[in-house]
Amino acid sequence: MCKTTFHRNKLRTMAWQVLYLFLSFTFKAISGQIQFSIFEELKKGSVVGNIANNLSLNAKELSIRNFHIVSRAKTQHFSVNLENGDLLVSERIDRETLCGTEQNCFLNIEAVIEKPLHFYTLQVEIKDVNDNAPSFSKRSFDIGISESALPGDRFTLGHAQDPDLGTNSVQHYEIITNEYFSLSEKNSVDGTEPELVLERPLDREKQSSIELSIAAFDGGRPMRTGTALIKIVVLDVNDNYPVFSQETYQINLNENTPDNFVVLHLNASDEDEGSNAQITYSFSHISEDAGQLFKLDSKTGEITKIGKLDYETAKNYKITVEAKDGGGLAAHSKVLIQIVDSNDNAPEIQINSFTSIIPEDSPPGTIVALFNIQDLDSGENAEFVCEISKNVPFQLISLPNNYFKMVTSSSMDREVTCEYKISIMATDKGLPPLSTSKTIQLTISDVNDNAPVFEKPSYIAYVPENNPQGTSIHRINASDLDLNENGQIMYSIISNNTEDALVSSHVSINSGTGVVYALHSFDYEQIREFSFQVMARDSGSPPLNSSVTVRICIVDRNDNAPKILYPSLDSERTALFEFIPRYSTKGYLVTKVIAVDADTGHNAWLSYHFLQVPEPSMFTIGQHTGEIRISRDFQEVDSLKQKIVVLVKDNGDPSLTATVALNLVIAENFQVLPELNNQPIKLKTTSNITFFLVLAIAMISVLFILTVIVAVISKCKTSNTSSVFGTLNKGLYPQVALRCASECSDGTLPLPFPYEVCVAIDSSQNEFTYLRPVQNVPTDNLIDTDEHPNGNTCEKGPLCDSNIAQNGTVVASL
Structure with missing residues (x-):
């Protein structure tokens, strides 16, 4: 009979397998x-x-x-x-x-x-594969059977457990053949349960106990078995079994229930009396995990929680309890414990993809991270809200299956913010809510989006003339907010010429430091200023650049000594004579020393001094005008010939000088006088001598007047310009160069500019009456500039006009 049952079960199992495979294949084909x-x-x-x-x-x-x-x-x-x-x-x-x-x-x-x-x-x-053998909940089953039991009575045994499925699970049971019992199988909600069937009455006096071996067989290949020992104790008459108040107990238990909490109080009763009515409780079948979570009091029937429940590990437990009376009769009941989820798991954030560095020119919508959030709880406890840090240029986009991607929401600027620490927070909807956060650090890489910026909108540098070759003039500095090669700046000069001269012949620039160097020594009298453009270019790709104007002003130094225009030192005569009428009184203008200086500013301020004078009390000289005047009336003892040396000194440091020697002759008229040997003037003599002397002077005067008239007539025929002094002063005023106000100048005329100068000997007249620029002299080099270190101001002024000299003025071409 057992073999027939086995084959029938095997055929049934194979049919179910074929049907399962067919349905699985069909499901896959339909679902895709x-x-x-x-x-x-x-x-x-x-x-x-x-x-x-x-x-x-x-x-x-x-x-x-x-x-x-x-x-x-x-x-x-x-x-x-x-x-x-x-x-x-x-x-x-x-x-x-x-x-x-x-x-x-x-x-x-x-x-x-x-x-x-x-x-x-x-x-x-x-x-499933057949990797587990059937196992009974106990190694031995103790069964008490009253001797009053009748043939055909059935005694339920604990069924074997096999975690495998289908044919790999328990298929049938077998016991060792004996004369008292046979084995029967009964279907239940938990599968097939074995039952002992009493075949013949028991007699405790002949045999008080019987031991049987029961085996459980699965349907796997190879077949696996599990065995247990059945110990049957023949009891005295006890004809009432314990009865549970419920056949099945169903309980809902929160997973956060505290320890030692009474889960269930079992209640079984027995109508017998005495020891046959004393009931003890025990777990008839309980899994290993449940055995560590629950404890049963054998006397009271209380089931107590002793371990930590976890809904995510197991959602329910099935326990079989047994109530046995003192006579050995037992009853079984099912306890179904359903675990109710509580919010004990915070959401878990799992980063699946993350780009830690993105360029600052990344367009909006660039994906930064992809992550998944899971909550092991269920229901509302598993629902969550995800958000990221505020005030960051990023946003979250929800995807199916609790995936999220974080993308850029606006443009970024590394120069404003070079990195972001973004906090991702997920909060569930349980009570109380639980949350989890994870921080990611995102670095913004640099792109070349900033051109170099100069410290100033323009640069002006002052360089003293006569500077050594290679002198550093000025440093041009620019900055770039970018990094690395995008912020490395190279300097270069982009203007080529100024004033018909190449800038590269005047200055050079260090491409790395921006220091401008002079390639040669500058001469203020040749070049006053020049400007050029400096370009700063970074090393990015593509490179960015900007430019600035640099202006170089040459500062004058006192390197030119004063030049005396009058009296002229170029005269062929070794000695210069000035005529002083004998009747001259105090304050009479004897002559005027005229000098110019090629420098400018303070260096061109001239002062006049006597370097050598026989009688200091006789003559005075204007320190700033150069006018030599008589300081007192002539006396009888005064010499008819006076020699003085005039020193002209500029205001430079150190000052430079020039000297000129003048011979002054005291006489009655302009006639050529004989060589005098410093004879004193005798104003009081005898009457005869006076008469002859007056007669002689009158004759000489007439002759002198005639000579002068002839000379004037002759001179007018050969020249349009006449001199007050006639032949005495012929060639006395050479061609000279004076300075007129120009750019970066204080008003002193530079030598390179030729002009006609009209100079008045008398200071009561204008010192420089008329100036006329000589034709074909370039004036386009007069450029505006900033304030000069010496206090001069660069300005453009009109040049002086020129007219013919009048009223006894001396005309000099410049």
């Missing part, structure tokens, strides 16, 4: 979902399937596009070979651990591929 099926306990490295083929991807693209998988399980059971796209087993897979007694066991895998971003959901069906 990518699904793999494997058996549990495969070796590490076993191939599950080829993901590349199923996703219609080229295997070479997997590595390039950063293909990776994400499993929601705590243990990553699978990995992908990026070379061929095979999905491999990476950890031991135990279906019973993953899914328990559930018929269908699936592992969900989420695959992510970037560039562009896509994600896929894969299912791997874990099929």
